[in-house]
Amino acid sequence: LSALSLALARHQFTPIFSAGGNGTYSVESAPLSDTFVEEHSVKANGSVGADWLIRDVGKITAAFTSDFLRFITGDPRLATSSRLSATFVRPLWQDAGFKQDMENLTQAERNLLYDLRKFTQSRKDFSVKIASAYYNVLGNRDAVRNSYLNLQSSHQNADRTRALAQEGRVAGTDLGRQEQQELSAESSWINAVVNYKQALDNFKIQLGLKVDANLVLDDNELEALQIHHPDISVDDSIQLALASRLDYMTIKDKFDDAGRKVKVAQNFLKPSVNLFANASLDSDPNRNWSLPDPQRYSWSAGLDVDPGLDRTSERNSYRGAIISRNRAARTLEEQEDQIKLQVRDSWRTLDQAKRSYEISEIGVRLAERRVEEQSLLAEWGRSKAQDQVDAQNALIDSKNQRTQALVTHTIARLQFWNNMGILYIKDNGQWEEVQNAKTK
Numbered sequence: 001l002s003a004l005s006l007a008l009a010r011h012q013f014t015p016i017f018s019a020g021g022n023g024t025y026s027v028e029s030a031p032l033s034d035t036f037v038e039e040h041s042v043k044a045n046g047s048v049g050a051d052w053l054i055r056d057v058g059k060i061t062a063a064f065t066s067d068f069l070r071f072i073t074g075d076p077r078l079a080t081s082s083r084l085s086a087t088f089v090r091p092l093w094q095d096a097g098f099k100q101d102m103e104n105l106t107q108a109e110r111n112l113l114y115d116l117r118k119f120t121q122s123r124k125d126f127s128v129k130i131a132s133a134y135y136n137v138l139g140n141r142d143a144v145r146n147s148y149l150n151l152q153s154s155h156q157n158a159d160r161t162r163a164l165a166q167e168g169r170v171a172g173t174d175l176g177r178q179e180q181q182e183l184s185a186e187s188s189w190i191n192a193v194v195n196y197k198q199a200l201d202n203f204k205i206q207l208g209l210k211v212d213a214n215l216v217l218d219d220n221e222l223e224a225l226q227i228h229h230p231d232i233s234v235d236d237s238i239q240l241a242l243a244s245r246l247d248y249m250t251i252k253d254k255f256d257d258a259g260r261k262v263k264v265a266q267n268f269l270k271p272s273v274n275l276f277a278n279a280s281l282d283s284d285p286n287r288n289w290s291l292p293d294p295q296r297y298s299w300s301a302g303l304d305v306d307p308g309l310d311r312t313s314e315r316n317s318y319r320g321a322i323i324s325r326n327r328a329a330r331t332l333e334e335q336e337d338q339i340k341l342q343v344r345d346s347w348r349t350l351d352q353a354k355r356s357y358e359i360s361e362i363g364v365r366l367a368e369r370r371v372e373e374q375s376l377l378a379e380w381g382r383s384k385a386q387d388q389v390d391a392q393n394a395l396i397d398s399k400n401q402r403t404q405a406l407v408t409h410t411i412a413r414l415q416f417w418n419n420m421g422i423l424y425i426k427d428n429g430q431w432e433e434v435q436n437a438k439t440k
Contacts (some may be wrong), residue, residue: 002112009108012101013053021046030055031228044068053101058275059091065291084292085280092303099264106260110253117246123425124418131431132411133203138222139407140196143400147189149397154178154185157388160378174386181389225406228413229354230434237420238341242336244421249334251328258325265321267312272306339419346416353409358403367395 023044029036049063070122091098130375201211209215232240242248279299281292298340308314370391378388417434424432 002115006108006112009105013055013105015050015052017050019048033257041124042070052254055102058088058097060086060088062086079141081199081285082283082292083280085278090275090279091273093270094306097268103260103264103306107257109258114250117250121246121406124423127425127429127431128414128418130206131414132205135407135410137199138217138402139205140199141217142222142403144196145191146396146399147192151189153392155184158182175388177389227354227357227408230413230416232342234344234347236339237347240422241339241343241420245339247422248339250334251332255332257324258328262325265318269318271308271312276302276304277301298374346412346419350409350416353405353412356404357409360398360405367391371395
């Protein structure tokens with residue numbers, strides 16, 4: 001749509017041709033001696049014209065007109081005439097009219113650029129949105145897997161505790177604790193399955209698929225995730241964002257647009273003085289049919305002056321343009337602060353996700369050691385049920401936290417690149433991972 005508007009704005013500065021014509025058949029009663037007779041006649045006229053608005057020069061209008069009259073009955077007279085005329089108008093003092101036309105063209109060109117930037121930014125936001133949903137679904141499925149492994153371990157611990165209880169080697173409270181853990185693990189697994197299926201259905205809708213579509217996610221995607229933490233400071237990130245963000249470029253350009261419109265509105269306050277010139281060639285009226293005769297010419301030139309005694313409307317437009325420019329300046333300042341805030345928040349989120357992953361990685365190793373220790377003690381009948389349950393729950397929680405931290409870091413990294421304006425989307429929709437971000 002922006003390209004169509006631009007094409008129309010550019011068309012205004014090309015020769016625009018027009019043509020038209022009409023014909024009529026008429027009957028008129030005319031007196032002849034003591035009676036009235038009917039006169040039948042055919043009348044037709046046609047015209048061909050062209051308008052050309054030339055940048056910084058003026059407007060030229062040219063037209064060729066021809067009239068034809070033929071009496072069919074009565075006096076068989078034939079009357080024809082034709083004219084070739086041209087008019088030129090050039091603003092001398094107040095050129096606001098032509099500045100307005102040029103402003104329309106300039107604004108149409110910039111609007112197309114703005115929409116291209118907006119479309120590019122929309123592709124980036126869409127890619128981050130889809131990737132976030134996709135990795136969250138993978139994280140939910142990994143939680144289902146961890147919950148199922150926890151359920152299997154709970155079954156094994158409960159079966160082993162029941163066998164030891166039959167031999168009188170463990171107390172009844174330990175057996176009850178293991179059976180409660182078995183039920184809790186099954187409930188957690190059921191809830192994890194429901195959350196995963198719900199997240200998967202929502203993801204299908206985001207992709208434009210039917211809810212009942214069979215969608216299988218690739219396990220390798222989650223396994224391939226790694227912590228790639230960018231080596232860049234907050235201040236450098238902000239400077240890079242202010243130099244690369246497309247929406248910030250648009251806001252700055254719109255501020256320039258508002259400044260140009262102030263100059264255009266100010267120009268309308270001047271008196272109007274236009275130079276005009278007319279020239280025409282007429283046909284010979286004594287001949288039945290003739291083209292415009294170069295010897296039958298006429299021309300005139302002069303000035304069209306409007307002192308502008310009442311400029312209330314123009315004054316209001318000028319004042320409104322100033323207000324819009326001031327508003328654009330405040331919007332630019334606000335957008336700069338918003339970009340700084342977004343970059344700072346995404347940088348903190350990214351750093352937090354990295355630290356969470358490092359902590360959860362240590363937690364998984366510690367929990368695995370505890371589970372292994374409790375398993376060895378349980379074989380000798382020296383482990384307490386509470387210690388086994390705590391160790392197993394800690395392992396599952398650490399694994400889920402590690403996966404969630406990995407997913408959060410990946411999403412935060414993509415959003416961090418997007419907030420800095422350096423997330424590049426290739427033609428196939430895939431993003432290009434940024435390896436090294438530097439500021440000049």
